[in-house]
Amino acid sequence: MKTKSHFAFFDEGSKKEIRRSILKAIAIPGYQVPFASREMPIARGWGTGGLQITLSIIGKNDVLKVIDQGADESVNAVSIKKLVQSTTGVELVERTQEASIIQSRHRIPEVPLTPEQILVLQVPEPEPLRRVEKSAYKTKILHSENDYSGAWLMLFEQIMKYGRTATGADHPVYVNNRYVMAPSPIPRYDNPKMHQSEALILLGAGREKKIYAIPPYTDVESLAFDDYPFAVETFTGKSCHLCGAEDVFLDELVDPATNETIYQCNDTSYCIERLNKKEEVEVETSHA
Amino acid sequence: MGYVAVKGGTKAIDASIERLTFERLKNQEIIEIETIMATMKSLIDQIMSESSLYSPYLAALAIKQAEGSMEEAVFLMRAHRSTLPRLYYSQAVESETMLVERRISASFKDIPGGQILGATKDYTHRLLDFELLEEDPAENEAWLSNYQKASEAVKASDELEFFPKVVDYLREEGLFENYERDNTDPVDITKQSIAFPASRSARLQVLTRGQTGAVTALGYASLRGYGQVHPTVGEVRVGSLPIYVAHPNEGEQDEEDAFYIGEIQVTEVESFVPVTKKNDANEQELEFEIGYGICYGQNETKAIAMSILDQCLEHPESSFPTHDEEFVLLHIDSVEATGFISHLKLPHYVTFQSKLDSIRNVKKGGHTDEN
Numbered sequence: 001m002k003t004k005s006h007f008a009f010f011d012e013g014s015k016k017e018i019r020r021s022i023l024k025a026i027a028i029p030g031y032q033v034p035f036a037s038r039e040m041p042i043a044r045g046w047g048t049g050g051l052q053i054t055l056s057i058i059g060k061n062d063v064l065k066v067i068d069q070g071a072d073e074s075v076n077a078v079s080i081k082k083l084v085q086s087t088t089g090v091e092l093v094e095r096t097q098e099a100s101i102i103q104s105r106h107r108i109p110e111v112p113l114t115p116e117q118i119l120v121l122q123v124p125e126p127e128p129l130r131r132v133e134k135s136a137y138k139t140k141i142l143h144s145e146n147d148y149s150g151a152w153l154m155l156f157e158q159i160m161k162y163g164r165t166a167t168g169a170d171h172p173v174y175v176n177n178r179y180v181m182a183p184s185p186i187p188r189y190d191n192p193k194m195h196q197s198e199a200l201i202l203l204g205a206g207r208e209k210k211i212y213a214i215p216p217y218t219d220v221e222s223l224a225f226d227d228y229p230f231a232v233e234t235f236t237g238k239s240c241h242l243c244g245a246e247d248v249f250l251d252e253l254v255d256p257a258t259n260e261t262i263y264q265c266n267d268t269s270y271c272i273e274r275l276n277k278k279e280e281v282e283v284e285t286s287h288a
Numbered sequence: 289m290g291y292v293a294v295k296g297g298t299k300a301i302d303a304s305i306e307r308l309t310f311e312r313l314k315n316q317e318i319i320e321i322e323t324i325m326a327t328m329k330s331l332i333d334q335i336m337s338e339s340s341l342y343s344p345y346l347a348a349l350a351i352k353q354a355e356g357s358m359e360e361a362v363f364l365m366r367a368h369r370s371t372l373p374r375l376y377y378s379q380a381v382e383s384e385t386m387l388v389e390r391r392i393s394a395s396f397k398d399i400p401g402g403q404i405l406g407a408t409k410d411y412t413h414r415l416l417d418f419e420l421l422e423e424d425p426a427e428n429e430a431w432l433s434n435y436q437k438a439s440e441a442v443k444a445s446d447e448l449e450f451f452p453k454v455v456d457y458l459r460e461e462g463l464f465e466n467y468e469r470d471n472t473d474p475v476d477i478t479k480q481s482i483a484f485p486a487s488r489s490a491r492l493q494v495l496t497r498g499q500t501g502a503v504t505a506l507g508y509a510s511l512r513g514y515g516q517v518h519p520t521v522g523e524v525r526v527g528s529l530p531i532y533v534a535h536p537n538e539g540e541q542d543e544e545d546a547f548y549i550g551e552i553q554v555t556e557v558e559s560f561v562p563v564t565k566k567n568d569a570n571e572q573e574l575e576f577e578i579g580y581g582i583c584y585g586q587n588e589t590k591a592i593a594m595s596i597l598d599q600c601l602e603h604p605e606s607s608f609p610t611h612d613e614e615f616v617l618l619h620i621d622s623v624e625a626t627g628f629i630s631h632l633k634l635p636h637y638v639t640f641q642s643k644l645d646s647i648r649n650v651k652k653g654g655h656t657d658e659n
């Protein structure tokens with residue numbers, strides 16, 4: 001007995017059902033739409049929500065880019081890419097501009113996205129209120145009653161304890177002035193990229209069985225107080241040791257030769273493209 | 289450059305998968321699917337139950353591919369399940385029609401129909417049997433033919449007998465509340481994500497596909513101290529149930545037209561839990577409630593633990609975590625639990641950098657302007 005898998009893994013009925021959830025999510029920005037999340041050939045918690053979205057919207061002409069923590073070559077990104085390609089045969093790219101679908105874990109690419117692109121974010125915990133309320137039944141009521149005092153109190157308590165807000169990644173956002181939403185564990189640095197994004201942003205949580213969305217040109221505001229404004233991670237005075245970029249999210253590394261702290265673009269394809277351009281210029285000038 | 293953790297992912301993965309293949313093949317022994325099916329029924333039963341896919345053949349393949357890892361085999365089966373279109377629902381089956389292989393009650397010395405031990409490890413002594421190191425096929429054959437000869441001497445009854453449920457006997461005495469038959473279609477937790485408060489049908493589905501160890505642990509916690517639900521096992525039965533599917537296109541359904549599509553072996557448990565209730569005169573009165581457990585194959589520990597948890601979840605007013613349906617139902621699934629635990633192996637350096645930035649700023653001190 002041998003079986004061949006269907007185009008994009010799922011049967012068409014499953015894809016249709018997931019697309020219906022996506023449409024509902026787009027119609028209610030920031031609202032978590034429950035869906036019948038399938039078990040996937042990759043593990044729960046390893047991007048099955050994003051993967052289910054990608055597989056249900058992908059067509060033969062799509063061009064796919066997958067990144068994990070900013071890197072195209074990260075092992076799990078490679079694993080996801082392989083699965084999608086082996087079941088669809090679509091073209092894979094690393095250059096952000098060339099992709100029609102970008103599936104990402106915990107980063108939004110540095111290159112601004114366009115209306116022709118869809119960003120699919122993998123979500124471990126879709127509920128922004130989970131830290132303050134463990135029950136899914138109760139958080140659903142809090143959302144419906146627009147009661148976000150828990151989220152505000154969390155920030156307020158941080159200010160009381162530490163003198164400032166101390167969120168890491170996954171800093172909660174207000175979407176379309178209605179729903180408080182977990183932007184997935186992207187760094188705070190990426191939160192502003194969601195505001196008025198030209199690209200459609202779809203977020204999928206496989207294990208928690210939720211899909212939500214930010215349609216293009218939607219207001220997305222990070223939660224903050226007037227006197228304690230929202231702040232992104234700072235890399236002032238630091239730059240990428242490879243391409244020299246300054247206004248990007250940087251990884252902190254230790255140079256094994258000198259034991260000094262060095263910095264490098266987190267977005268690997270962005271860095272490589274800058275390096276290539278530099279080289280082009282050098283080649284052109286040296287031959288001129 | 290030293291930092292290569294995220295470079296060369298493709299090559300690293302290929303090499304790792306090759307290494308995995310090597311580890312599986314290096315000892316040059318091949319286990320046949322038929323061997324697994326013939327000798328590892330308990331493992332197959334658990335996998336079918338946790339993956340909610342009844343196919344001993346595919347479960348055996350999963351065991352072979354997973355090299356005996358339970359969580360991996362269940363994972364493979366669940367992922368395969370996602371590729372299968374779901375075309376029909378089977379008809380409701382009355383478990384009285386079970387062809388019983390084993391059936392015991394702890395509540396009574398004797399029960400109508402009798403206690404039937406069937407095949408059980410319960411009364412074996414758990415001593416490693418070194419004889420099994422060298423089994424002789426000829427000896428096994430001789431044993432089998434003797435056994436069969438002895439069985440032939442037992443005369444089978446001419447009529448098919450179904451065993452009455454132990455609970456029916458007590459129900460006649462009014463010791464159990466009589467409930468109206470509820471024929472609402474059950475929800476399908478694989479077709480819509482579970483919402484809370486969950487219906488009983490949803491709860492039972494999650495429990496029956498729960499990881500055996502997780503269901504057992506929570507059931508044990510309740511029994512031991514966290515709620516102290518101490519049931520008496522009214523009946524444990526193991527046997528086969530016939531499964532029918534209605535004709536998909538006939539408007540008028542006739543029971544006789546339903547298609548028989550095969551049988552499944554299940555373990556079914558009804559536990560009796562004593563509870564105090566107030567009667568009409570506002571007096572405390574002792575009554576019994578039933579906890580229900582069922583799962584694919586023969587897995588009595590899981591089915592009994594499930595029956596405890598079923599009864600617990602009927603009483604959300606209790607403050608023990610085993611009575612909190614979100615606590616129980618959201619954490620016992622094998623694929624979800626093992627997946628999320630194992631995701632911690634993924635790189636987290638962006639999120640860590642973000643937290644690091646936050647902590648450094650806090651350490652730098654107080655109310656500096658964050659911009």
